[in-house]
Amino acid sequence: MHILTVNLGDRSYPIYLGEGLLSRTGELLKKAGSGKKVGIVSNQTVADLYLDPVQESLTRSGFRVIPIFVPEGEEHKNLKSLSDIFDRLIGERFDRSSSLIALGGGVIGDLAGFAAATFLRGIPYIQIPTTLLAQVDASVGGKTGVNHQEGKNLIGAFYQPRLVLIDLEVLRTLPRTEFVAGLAEVIKYGIIEDPQLFALLEANLEDLLSLNRGLLEKAVAASCTIKARVVEKDEHEEDYRSVLNFGHTIGHALESLTGYDQFLHGEAVAIGMAQAATISRREGLCDDKSLERILHLIKGAGLPTDLPSGIRLEELANKMEVDKKSVGGKIKFVLCAGIGKTRFHWLSAEDIIARLASIQKKVESENR
Amino acid sequence: MHILTVNLGDRSYPIYLGEGLLSRTGELLKKAGSGKKVGIVSNQTVADLYLDPVQESLTRSGFRVIPIFVPEGEEHKNLKSLSDIFDRLIGERFDRSSSLIALGGGVIGDLAGFAAATFLRGIPYIQIPTTLLAQVDASVGGKTGVNHQEGKNLIGAFYQPRLVLIDLEVLRTLPRTEFVAGLAEVIKYGIIEDPQLFALLEANLEDLLSLNRGLLEKAVAASCTIKARVVEKDEHEEDYRSVLNFGHTIGHALESLTGYDQFLHGEAVAIGMAQAATISRREGLCDDKSLERILHLIKGAGLPTDLPSGIRLEELANKMEVDKKSVGGKIKFVLCAGIGKTRFHWLSAEDIIARLASIQKKVESENR
Numbered sequence: 001m002h003i004l005t006v007n008l009g010d011r012s013y014p015i016y017l018g019e020g021l022l023s024r025t026g027e028l029l030k031k032a033g034s035g036k037k038v039g040i041v042s043n044q045t046v047a048d049l050y051l052d053p054v055q056e057s058l059t060r061s062g063f064r065v066i067p068i069f070v071p072e073g074e075e076h077k078n079l080k081s082l083s084d085i086f087d088r089l090i091g092e093r094f095d096r097s098s099s100l101i102a103l104g105g106g107v108i109g110d111l112a113g114f115a116a117a118t119f120l121r122g123i124p125y126i127q128i129p130t131t132l133l134a135q136v137d138a139s140v141g142g143k144t145g146v147n148h149q150e151g152k153n154l155i156g157a158f159y160q161p162r163l164v165l166i167d168l169e170v171l172r173t174l175p176r177t178e179f180v181a182g183l184a185e186v187i188k189y190g191i192i193e194d195p196q197l198f199a200l201l202e203a204n205l206e207d208l209l210s211l212n213r214g215l216l217e218k219a220v221a222a223s224c225t226i227k228a229r230v231v232e233k234d235e236h237e238e239d240y241r242s243v244l245n246f247g248h249t250i251g252h253a254l255e256s257l258t259g260y261d262q263f264l265h266g267e268a269v270a271i272g273m274a275q276a277a278t279i280s281r282r283e284g285l286c287d288d289k290s291l292e293r294i295l296h297l298i299k300g301a302g303l304p305t306d307l308p309s310g311i312r313l314e315e316l317a318n319k320m321e322v323d324k325k326s327v328g329g330k331i332k333f334v335l336c337a338g339i340g341k342t343r344f345h346w347l348s349a350e351d352i353i354a355r356l357a358s359i360q361k362k363v364e365s366e367n368r
Numbered sequence: 369m370h371i372l373t374v375n376l377g378d379r380s381y382p383i384y385l386g387e388g389l390l391s392r393t394g395e396l397l398k399k400a401g402s403g404k405k406v407g408i409v410s411n412q413t414v415a416d417l418y419l420d421p422v423q424e425s426l427t428r429s430g431f432r433v434i435p436i437f438v439p440e441g442e443e444h445k446n447l448k449s450l451s452d453i454f455d456r457l458i459g460e461r462f463d464r465s466s467s468l469i470a471l472g473g474g475v476i477g478d479l480a481g482f483a484a485a486t487f488l489r490g491i492p493y494i495q496i497p498t499t500l501l502a503q504v505d506a507s508v509g510g511k512t513g514v515n516h517q518e519g520k521n522l523i524g525a526f527y528q529p530r531l532v533l534i535d536l537e538v539l540r541t542l543p544r545t546e547f548v549a550g551l552a553e554v555i556k557y558g559i560i561e562d563p564q565l566f567a568l569l570e571a572n573l574e575d576l577l578s579l580n581r582g583l584l585e586k587a588v589a590a591s592c593t594i595k596a597r598v599v600e601k602d603e604h605e606e607d608y609r610s611v612l613n614f615g616h617t618i619g620h621a622l623e624s625l626t627g628y629d630q631f632l633h634g635e636a637v638a639i640g641m642a643q644a645a646t647i648s649r650r651e652g653l654c655d656d657k658s659l660e661r662i663l664h665l666i667k668g669a670g671l672p673t674d675l676p677s678g679i680r681l682e683e684l685a686n687k688m689e690v691d692k693k694s695v696g697g698k699i700k701f702v703l704c705a706g707i708g709k710t711r712f713h714w715l716s717a718e719d720i721i722a723r724l725a726s727i728q729k730k731v732e733s734e735n736r
Contacts, residue, residue, distance in 0.1 A: 035696060079451050090518045095695045118486070121513060121524045122604070145489060150458045156489045157525060236490070327463045328403060 002221050006140065006228040008235060011160045015140060015224050017217070021167040022053040025101070025128065026061025032162045034124055035097030038063045039089060041112035042103040043072040046130050049173055054103060054128065066092050070111065074260045077107045077147050079155070085115040099124045099162070105131035105178075106138035106265065110153065113144030117159030127164045131174055132182025133266050135166045136189070136223035137244075141231040151256050151319065158236050166224070168216050181266025183208070183301045184247075186219050188273060189226045191294060192246050195340035197222045202293065205300050243342050246334040247273030249352065250307075253319035257311065263304075270298050274305035279355045280335040283345070290338045306363065313357055317349035370589050374508065374596045376603060379528045383508060383592050385585070389535040390421040393469070393496065394429025400530045402492055403465030406431045407457060409480035410471040411440040414498050417541055422471060422496065434460050438479065442628045445475045445515050447523070453483040467492045467530070473499040473546075474506035474633065478521065481512030485527035495532045499542055500550025501634050503534045504557070504591035505612075509599040519624055519687065526604050534592070536584050549634025551576070551669045552615075554587050556641060557594045559662060560614050563708035565590045570661065573668050611710050614702040615641030617720065618675075621687035625679065631672075638666050642673035647723045648703040651713075658706045674731065681725055685717035 001018035016028060029038070038058055042051060051067060058065045068088050070081045089098075102112035102125060109127050116125035127139035145156020171179060183201075190198030200218065201208065208215045227244070234241040251272030255263055263271070277294045280286035298305050307316075320331055330346040337343050369386035384396060397406070406426055410419060419435060426433045436456050438449045457466075470480035470493060477495050484493035495507035513524020539547060551569075558566030568586065569576065576583045595612070602609040619640030623631055631639075645662045648654035654662075666673050675684075688699055698714040705711050 079447055083447050086516055086523055090516055090522060093689060097695050118513075118523050118525055120522060121511065121526055143489065145486075148454055148458055154458060154488060155454055155486050157486055158489055321461060327465045329463075 002217070004221065004224055004228060006160070007232050008160060013161055013163050015164040015166060015228070017166040017168070017221055017224065019167065019169045019213070021165050022050055022128070022170070023057045025054045025126075025165060026057040026059070026063060028163060028165060029058065029063070029099065029101075029126060030061050032124075032126070034063070034099040034162070035095065036062065036064050037066065037092070037094055037098035038101060039066045039068050039092070039094065039098070040101045040103050041068045041070060041085060041108055041115065043070055043108065045072060046104040046108065050103060050128075050130055050170060054101070070108070074107055074147065077111050079146055081111055082115055082118075082146055085111070086119060089115070089119055094119065094123065096120050096123055099126060101126045101128055102139075103128045103130065104134070105129065106134045109134050109138045110143070110145050110156070113142070113159060113161065114146055114156055117144050117157040122159065124162045125159075127161045129164070129166060130170045132171055132179050132220070133185055135220055136182060137185045137227065139164050139166070140224055140227045142235070152252055166220065168213070168220065171211060171216065177264065179211075180209075180302045181264035181270075184266035184270040184273070184298070184303055186223050187297055187301065188244075188246055188269065189223045191273065191277070191336050191339055192243050192334070192342050193226045193230075193340060194222060197226075198293075198297070198339050202297055205297070209301070242332050242344065243334055245332070246336065246342060247271075247276050249320060249331055249333055250275050250316070250356070253316050254307070254311070256319045257315055258308075262308070267304055270301075270303035271305060271307060274298055275307065275356060275359065276334065277336055278359050279352075280337065280343075282355065282359075283335060285335050285337045285343055287338055290336070293339065294336070307356065307360065313353045313360075316356075317353045320349040320352065370585070372589065372592055372596060374528070375600050376528060381529060381531050383532040383534060383596070385534040385536070385589055385592065387535065387537045387581070389533050390418055390496070390538070391425045393422045393494075393533060394425040394427070394431060396531060396533060397426065397431070397467065397469075397494060398429050400492075400494070402431070402467040402530070403463065404430065404432050405434065405460070405462055405466035406469060407434045407436050407460070407462065407466065408469045408471050409436045409438060409453060409476055409483065411438055411476065413440060414472040414476070418471060418496075418498055418538060422469070438476070442475055442515065445479050447514055449479055450483055450486075450514055453479070454487060457483070457487055462487065462491065464488050464491055467494060469494045469496055470507075471496045471498065472502070473497065474502045477502050477506045478511070478513050478524070481510070481527060481529065482514055482524055485512050485525040490527065492530045493527075495529045497532070497534060498538045500539055500547050500588070501553055503588055504550065505553045505595065507532050507534070508592055508595045510603070520620055534588060536581070536588065539579060539584065545632065547579075548577075548670045549632040549638075552634035552638040552641070552666070552671055554591050555665055555669065556612075556614055556637065557591045558665075559641065559645070559704050559707055560611050560702070560710050561594045561598075561708060562590060565594075566661075566665070566707050570665055573665070577669070610700050610712065611702060613700070614704065614710060615639075615644050617688060617699055617701055618643050618684070618724070621684045622675070622679070624687045625683055626676075630676070635672055638669075638671035639673060639675060642666055643675065643724060643727065644702065645704055646727050647720075648705065648711075650723065650727075651703060653703050653705045653711055655706055658704070661707065662704070675724065675728065681721045681728075684724075685721045688717040688720065
């Protein structure tokens with residue numbers, strides 16, 4: 001078992017990473033300290049696969065476990081589901097010493113984390129991410145929240161978990177498309193911070209896609225380490241944390257515009273990264289070779305790189321403007337300066353769209 | 369103009385206190401730093417009285433002002449109103465540099481503060497309390513939140529404002545019952561921390577009730593100073609901040625049980641304080657003389673001290689158990705040890721009810 005630490009003073013916490021950790025939940029939660037009452041927020045699909053070992057382990061350690069199911073899907077990450085969770089917590093007489101466990105992907109993690117952040121003005125919570133995407137991204141760093149019909153995560157809080165428990169075994173039951181989508185975020189860490197991780201992915205993509213145990217552990221641990229270091233530098237995203245947004249300005253807007261049902265988050269981010277890297281090349285920040293490697297790795301993983309042909313760029317721009325990262329009409333757009341380095345440019349949605357339009361024109365003329 | 373400071377490291381902020389400050393809002397907000405867009409959360413009654421000077425001042429200082437009205441009353445301090453505020457903020461394209469102003473009493477302050485805490489994971493906000501109660505209590509200390517049908521403030525966050533602007537002139541248009549209810553919290557500060565403030569209130573109650581300018585300023589400044597010092601010691605109510613809860617365990621339960629329409633918050637707290645002081649006397653913590661002074665001051669202010677005769681104590685107990693301060697079934701009950709000193713006792717709701725029942729029996733036998 002790996003133990004990484006997110007160092008945030010009195011809000012520091014461990015990330016446990018290894019195989020078969022679900023059945024050690026009780027022991028690890030006991031170590032972190034919690035009252036006897038523990039709610040497990042999950043959905044039916046995830047619960048069918050992973051609830052039993054978690055619940056048994058907690059019961060064995062003397063906890064009283066209350067499973068709390070929420071409906072599946074990004075469209076239920078909203079104030080309604082949050083309100084339903086509150087009803088349950090109040091019905092079960094949760095107090096400030098009670099804990100919540102988020103058992104699931106990013107939707108569950110964000111929702112349960114926000115419920116923990118705001119119930120009684122904050123109770124402890126634990127992240128047990130069951131998708132690759134949640135393991136390398138949402139579960140670490142304390143971003144919690146729900147969606148508004150106008151955009152993702154517009155309502156939320158920064159609120160750190162007491163511990164993160166990453167069981168790599170769960171990836172063996174994860175649908176392949178979901179695994180691949182998660183790889184997009186792993187690739188992102190390589191692009192923004194870690195040429196070595198990027199090279200590791202390039203050299204071992206096939207083995208990684210076949211869930212090679214050692215490689216998985218390396219890739220996830222490297223990703224979580226980068227995420228932890230970035231969060232330590234800038235917990236509340238006042239400055240540097242925005243680097244994690246590479247590929248997300250376009251990715252989020254695309255997800256929002258397509259109603260969250262055409263692309264998995266990782267797929268939209270893959271397109272966003274490919275477009276951002278291409279823009280970076282055109283701005284003279286990124287060399288040809290790096291751009292080629294980035295596009296090659298994304299495609300090699302089975303991820304998309306092009307905006308869908310039907311997309312209307314002005315509508316995409318509208319979605320960018322309600323993104324919570326925009327300030328005074330400008331968006332802090334993350335560009336890459338080769339592999340492992342980034343640069344922030346403040347651009348309006350129109351600036352970004354003009355660049356995307358020019359890329360699309362080039363693609364179209366090449367395809368003719 | 370008085371300037372008090374709440375010292376909380378990088379979340380420190382000033383409390384400006386004086387007469388005619390509403391028309392200096394723009395200048396003071398500029399000093400605190402904010403983007404151009406400012407939402408003023410208020411209700412119709414408050415807005416009719418005070419919106420104009422605030423809005424004019426902000427406009428003069430170059431801000432773009434967006435008034436956001438919410439319906440009046442504690443029953444609208446809920447997730448629905450919160451969601452309505454989010455809709456407006458998104459419609460008006462608020463970003464992370466935009467600010468919210470809470471212009472109103474405690475309901476507006478808690479609701480607008482919680483909206484600011486959770487919109488885009490946190491934007492700046494300013495408290496402009498327009499009731500005595502909000503000036504001496506809710507506006508200082510960063511407690512924000514909304515109610516759940518099962519209890520008050522069960523959903524919320526600790527989130528500090530950028531500044532608090534207390535204009536004493538607004539008290540001249542405040543209904544007398546509201547002013548008197550606010551005095552309950554001022555009396556509380558005397559009981560829990562400040563024998564001098566308590567003596568000042570005793571000696572000058574009539575003048576204070578006639579809104580004597582110098583006395584008002586002294587009483588409000590002393591109250592805010594105590595609140596600030598307590599919050600500095602224990603921002604997240606892990607320990608000492610609970611002292612502010614004196615009279616509130618019973619008060620909150622009473623409000624909840626009577627559907628928030630029979631008592632103003634301050635009135636319920638007045639009853640809670642009188643009962644808690646009487647319990648303190650019976651536990652041998654508070655001497656006869658202090659108890660007498662406490663009851664005399666509360667009554668002298670025109671506030672109630674007795675539980676309404678129809679109340680069912682078991683139902684009151686149920687309401688206490690869902691209070692967010694209960695841990696493992698026990699409630700951290702604040703007792704007074706004379707005037708200016710407190711003691712915490714961990715009691716079950718049943719313990720508290722048994723003591724109340726015995727007090728009621730004594731009152732009844734005396735009335736016979």
